[in-house]
Amino acid sequence: MIDRTYSDEITAEQDGETVSIAGHVHEIRDLGGLTFVIVRDREGKTQVVFKEENDEDLFEAAQDLHKEDVVQISGRVKASDQAPGGVELAPTGMEVISESDTPLPMEVAKDIESDLSTRLDNRAxxxxxxxxxxxxxxxxxxxxxxxxxxxxxxxxxxxxxxxxxxxxxxxxxxxxxxxxxxxxxxxxxxxxxxxxxxxxxxxxxxxxxxxxxxxxxxxxxxxxxxxxxxxxxxxxxxxxxxxxxxxxxxxxxxxxxxxxxxxxxxxxxxxxxxxxxxxxxxxxxxxxxxxxxxxxxxxxxxxxxxxxxxxxxxxxxxxxxxxxxxxxxxxxxxxxxxxxxxxxxxxxxxxxxxxxxxxxxxxxxxxxxxxxxxxxxxxxxxxxxxxxxxxxxxxxxxxxxxxxxxxxxxxxxxxxxxxxxxxxxxxxxxxxxxxx
Amino acid sequence: MIDRTYSDEITAEQDGETVSIAGHVHEIRDLGGLTFVIVRDREGKTQVVFKEENDEDLFEAAQDLHKEDVVQISGRVKASDQAPGGVELAPTGMEVISESDTPLPMEVAKDIESDLSTRLDNRAxxxxxxxxxxxxxxxxxxxxxxxxxxxxxxxxxxxxxxxxxxxxxxxxxxxxxxxxxxxxxxxxxxxxxxxxxxxxxxxxxxxxxxxxxxxxxxxxxxxxxxxxxxxxxxxxxxxxxxxxxxxxxxxxxxxxxxxxxxxxxxxxxxxxxxxxxxxxxxxxxxxxxxxxxxxxxxxxxxxxxxxxxxxxxxxxxxxxxxxxxxxxxxxxxxxxxxxxxxxxxxxxxxxxxxxxxxxxxxxxxxxxxxxxxxxxxxxxxxxxxxxxxxxxxxxxxxxxxxxxxxxxxxxxxxxxxxxxxxxxxxxxxxxxxxxx
Structure with missing residues (x-):
């Protein structure tokens, strides 16, 4: 099996440890020199913080991500009160396992109410x-x-x-x-x-x-x-x-x-x-x-x-x-x-x-x-x-x-x-x- | 629920106790003044011994049973080395819940090998x-x-x-x-x-x-x-x-x-x-x-x-x-x-x-x-x-x-x-x- 920890299993107590996660890219927020990538798996979400100053190559790679790409990311756990779930990841490596087309036929991340028929047409x-x-x-x-x-x-x-x-x-x-x-x-x-x-x-x-x-x-x-x-x-x-x-x-x-x-x-x-x-x-x-x-x-x-x-x-x-x-x-x-x-x-x-x-x-x-x-x-x-x-x-x-x-x-x-x-x-x- | 004990739950240790069983009549063996009735439930079989000298009415009722009738029988447990499972029942009461037609379309009790097609035609x-x-x-x-x-x-x-x-x-x-x-x-x-x-x-x-x-x-x-x-x-x-x-x-x-x-x-x-x-x-x-x-x-x-x-x-x-x-x-x-x-x-x-x-x-x-x-x-x-x-x-x-x-x-x-x-x-x- 590909080495991975589920989102809900990463805790603030692991601060400083290296873990590997894998899932779909749920959201990407670009703040200039700083990119937040939210990775979603079955059990929840993990925030990964890409900083240009830390690793230029990794930061560049994050710029190329699309929503719903499947990625595996390794990184150091950082306890953080601001992050959802109380932890975030400082990435040390990333592999894009499967790329997603854009645009998506319907939004996954945003809270847009689609009518049921549209949802069922795009059930996957x-x-x-x-x-x-x-x-x-x-x-x-x-x-x-x-x-x-x-x-x-x-x-x-x-x-x-x-x-x-x-x-x-x-x-x-x-x-x-x-x-x-x-x-x-x-x-x-x-x-x-x-x-x-x-x-x-x-x-x-x-x-x-x-x-x-x-x-x-x-x-x-x-x-x-x-x-x-x-x-x-x-x-x-x-x-x-x-x-x-x-x-x-x-x-x-x-x-x-x-x-x-x-x-x-x-x-x-x-x-x-x-x-x-x-x-x-x-x-x-x-x-x-x-x-x-x-x-x-x-x-x-x-x-x-x-x-x-x-x-x-x-x-x-x-x-x-x-x-x-x-x-x-x-x-x-x-x-x-x-x-x-x-x-x-x-x-x-x-x-x-x-x-x-x-x-x-x-x-x-x-x-x-x-x-x-x-x-x-x-x-x-x-x-x-x-x-x-x-x-x-x-x-x-x-x-x-x-x-x-x-x-x-x-x-x-x-x-x-x-x-x-x-x-x-x-x-x-x-x-x-x-x-x- | 109708009061009943499964066959495999009746043990020699219960000798003398009264229990109630319910199931299909699997076999009837008439030995003149003595009738063995084998009652089958999901978990096994229990032998019930009807003796004319003990209770004439019950003995008569046993003579009228058919194979595959559904019966409820109460009786006293008797430890018995000869009986299958080490116990038999001395009946004190019997109710015929559902009568079976005769003859059966195929035998249940006897070890007759039916071909698969006959078995499936009469699956019930x-x-x-x-x-x-x-x-x-x-x-x-x-x-x-x-x-x-x-x-x-x-x-x-x-x-x-x-x-x-x-x-x-x-x-x-x-x-x-x-x-x-x-x-x-x-x-x-x-x-x-x-x-x-x-x-x-x-x-x-x-x-x-x-x-x-x-x-x-x-x-x-x-x-x-x-x-x-x-x-x-x-x-x-x-x-x-x-x-x-x-x-x-x-x-x-x-x-x-x-x-x-x-x-x-x-x-x-x-x-x-x-x-x-x-x-x-x-x-x-x-x-x-x-x-x-x-x-x-x-x-x-x-x-x-x-x-x-x-x-x-x-x-x-x-x-x-x-x-x-x-x-x-x-x-x-x-x-x-x-x-x-x-x-x-x-x-x-x-x-x-x-x-x-x-x-x-x-x-x-x-x-x-x-x-x-x-x-x-x-x-x-x-x-x-x-x-x-x-x-x-x-x-x-x-x-x-x-x-x-x-x-x-x-x-x-x-x-x-x-x-x-x-x-x-x-x-x-x-x-x-x-x-x-």
Whole structure:
């Protein structure tokens, strides 16, 4: 490896020592006989002070630098109260590893607000910004912590296929794939496979995967290619066991990030709200009551809460110190997503998790009785032929089970406090964007 | 959660205590007035002994059980030398949670060798077999350990898109997708995106992702939907830095599995060979010399080693105590995969990792000089227009970098000692199979 020390590892205690740094040239400030070069690496920035009086050749070389050149610079550490981070480097050697063209297609260093479309068009440049990088460093730590919780609890990390003959949701929301001459589809959800694994006795599983939705949307919370964190567990009493798992794992992941991603949160200027209290679990009817009485809001669809409704409920609960809550008991759901229990105090065993006013996941207890399932399919007009393998799995003994699918991009959007979900994705896809 | 203890947690020390188990009925043996029921859960099996003289109702209920029913049984633990695992249960209560149809489409309990196609057609049943489940429990532990190594080393876990306008390899090996009326393609490799992130200063990244190859193959080591573990790192001196990373991370993952997945390895009857010595790194020419002189084998393609060649080299090195080795310096490679260095002692900075006689990954130092890159593209007939975003990322300062892509399915195949790669995948996809 090329000899280098990360910016944040150079401290005032090293005053007088020689170190080597490497990174992109972030800024160049010429003060006549004195040139400040700010070198940026993944962990931060280091100020290098080139003085004509010290070394004429090196000083000349600094004059030839461009923003975003990749350089390796060795120098003596100097403690300095004026310098950012309390240290600067007096250079003793420099190598330009890779030169940058000028002008840059967009600014990295200056705090110019580019619109999102320009940022995404030039994503390889946009990702150089410390505040953009921080999102993805945070995302990585968040998901590692999440997986760690499930690993520690004995869950099996599974990979279900992305190419299938049938989608879970079906219909117009599927992307067709030409597969050796046949038409197949991209997966919208691992739901059916998760349930087949429950039948197979896998007991507790999770999957960090991808889902595809061919919807023609134009919102700040939808994309066509979605990162999903899916969970399914067997031998549950009811959907509250599933909510327990989601609540504990999310709390753990947020706690870990609050601790391990302090730098990222600082760069993003986020004061992370880790829920300490149990998440409220309100029924669908209670949710609609709150909206009607407190906000005079009645969602159009009587079987659902709308985006505005979720946002208002988010405010309602955040005021009470709850950034996250569950809404339980949606009256209608597709047959593979929930179980109806006659005489149950709630209409269905489906729940949604709302975090900071946005739905992050849907889950529930699933139906595991094949006769009820077949009846539901019949009522909902689903052709059993299209679900042959799925139903087959239910015929030979299947434990009660439930689970949920969490939108990773939405979670990151909310944790990093981003306006648009696309900011939480390296190279997002929507109806108008399939590049870079 | 339903009250239950896993099979492997019931010990002879609990003699006389009451426990509750839940799982599938694995076997039923009727000895007249005495019925042995073996209950299987994820962690193993428990023998339950129903005696007519003890409880007539329970004994009758046991007569009505079918293989693969899901049951919950409470009972008193009895230490017993004859029983598998040294304990059995004297039942005090039983509930049939879910009944199984008869007959089963394939046997779970009996040691009948089904052909792979039958097994995959009935995968939800096949996955109930302890030796099938062990593969995926092992796979989960192996990949968790792998990711842990990279997390600890400060790598950022990234998600690159699976839908793109252009493939890395291009041509006939791409699956077309109908994307809002346009034709786009499924990703064959995150290669281009990994390199764009190196340009963006991400420094060290890994991705557990999916790659798609539309090849018309029929081998025991190819599938159409592939689980890939991709790594890329910047500021390398050369490709040996990349090999160091691959060697250390693989050794760590194998060590962890040897320790944490002992039960799975035992069920699979695998004596895991963890490489303790440094992996040999031989040149392409040396590899061909060994094949010619020791095995009288000359691969057809003068620029590659063939499958037989890899297998023979595997034998050669395994005899010397090396289950893994690198072959370095392939003479020809696509422009985005390797760097040519004039006067280098090797023809190219590309390497392959061979483990137990099978190529698991390809990697190398990449070209980062845009002019050389454009020249290579010209020589290889690639249209720069198709690589617009990729080249753009190289124009504004990019550090030297390299990486590799490791086939997860192949790794699991080799670690679990499976004949066919499809056995290492829950629901594999090939030219003839897109179900279940």
């Amino acid at each position: 440049i946009d990702l150089r910004k410390p505040e953009t990088y921080a999102v993805f460093s945070l995302r990585s730590k968040l998901m590692s912590a999440m997986e760690e919780w499930f690993d520690d609890e004995g869950y099996v990390d599974v990979d279900t296929p992305l190419i299938s003959q049938e989608g879970a949701e079906g219909g117009a929301e599927l992307f067709p794939v030409v597969y050796y001459g046949d038409e197949v589809f991209l997966s919208q959800s691992p739901q059916l496979y998760k349930q087949m694994l429950m039948a197979a006795g896998f007991d507790k599983i999770y999957e960090t995967g991808t889902a595809f939705r061919a919807e023609a949307f134009a919102t700040s919370r939808h994309v066509s290619e979605i990162a999903m964190f899916d969970v399914e567990l067997a031998y549950i009493e009811d959907h509250h066991d599933v909510m327990d798992v989601q609540e504990e794992s999310l709390r753990y992941a947020l706690e870990q990030v609050a601790e391990n991603a302090r730098d990222e949160l600082e760069v993003l200027d986020v004061d992370l709200d880790v829920p300490t209290e149990p998440f409220p679990r309100i029924t669908f009817d209670e949710a609609r009551d709150i909206l009607a009485t407190e906000y005079d809001h009645v969602p159009d669809d009587s079987d659902d809460l709308d985006t505005k409704g979720e946002k208002l409920l988010g405010e309602h609960f955040e005021e009470q110190g709850h950034p996250a809550f569950f809404v339980v008991g949606y009256p209608n759901e597709k047959f593979y997503y929930r179980q109806n229990v006659p005489g149950d105090d709630i209409a269905s065993r489906k729940f949604d998790l709302v975090y900071k006013g946005q739905e992050l996941s849907s889950g529930g207890q699933r139906e595991h009785d094949i006769e009820t399932m077949e009846q539901l399919m019949d009522e909902q007009g689903a052709d059993p032929e299209n679900f042959h393998f799925y139903l087959e799995a239910f015929r030979f003994g299947i434990p009660p089970h439930g689970g949920y699918g969490l939108g990773i991009d939405r979670l990151v959007q909310k944790v990093a406090d981003l306006e648009n979900i696309k900011e939480a994705i390296l190279f997002p896809r929507d109806p108008d964007r399939v590049t870079p | 049943i096949d996955l109930r077999k302890p030796e099938t489940y062990a593969v995926f429990s092992l796979r989960s532990k192996l990949m968790s350990a792998m990711e842990e190594w990279f997390d600890d080393e400060g790598y950022v876990d990234v998600d690159t898109p699976l839908i793109s306008q252009e493939g890395a390899e291009g041509g006939a090996e791409l699956f077309p997708v109908v994307y809002y009326g346009d034709e786009v393609f499924l990703s064959q490799s995150p290669q281009l995106y990994k390199q764009m992130l190196m340009a963006a200063g991400f420094d060290k990244i890994y991705e557990t992702g999916t790659a798609f190859r539309a090849e018309a193959f029929a081998t025991s080591r190819h599938v159409s939907e592939i689980a890939m573990f991709d790594v890329e790192l910047a500021y390398i001196e050369d490709h040996h830095d990349v090999m160091d990373v691959q060697e250390e991370s693989l050794r760590y993952a194998l060590e962890q599995v040897a320790e944490n997945a002992r039960d799975e390895l035992e069920v699979l009857d695998v004596d895991l060979d963890v490489p303790t010595e440094p992996f040999p790194r031989i040149t392409f020419d040396e590899a061909r010399d060994i094949l010619a002189t020791e095995y009288d084998h000359v691969p057809d393609d003068s620029d590659d080693l063939d499958t037989k060649g890899e297998k023979l080299l595997g034998e050669h090195f395994e005899e010397q105590g090396h289950p893994a080795f690198f072959v370095v310096g392939y003479p020809n490679e696509k422009f985005y995969y390797r760097q040519n260095v004039p006067g280098d002692d090797i023809a190219s900075r590309k390497f392959d990792l061979v483990y137990k006689g099978q190529e698991l990954s390809s990697g190398g130092q990449r070209e980062h000089d845009i002019e050389t890159m454009e020249q290579l593209m010209d020589e290889q007939g690639a249209d720069p227009e198709n690589f617009h975003f990729y080249l753009e990322a190289f124009r504004f300062g990019i550090p030297p970098h390299g990486g590799y892509g490791l086939g997860i399915d192949r790794l699991v195949q080799k670690v679990a000692d499976l004949e066919n790669i499809k056995e290492a995948i829950l629901f594999p996809r090939d030219p003839d199979r897109v179900t279940p």
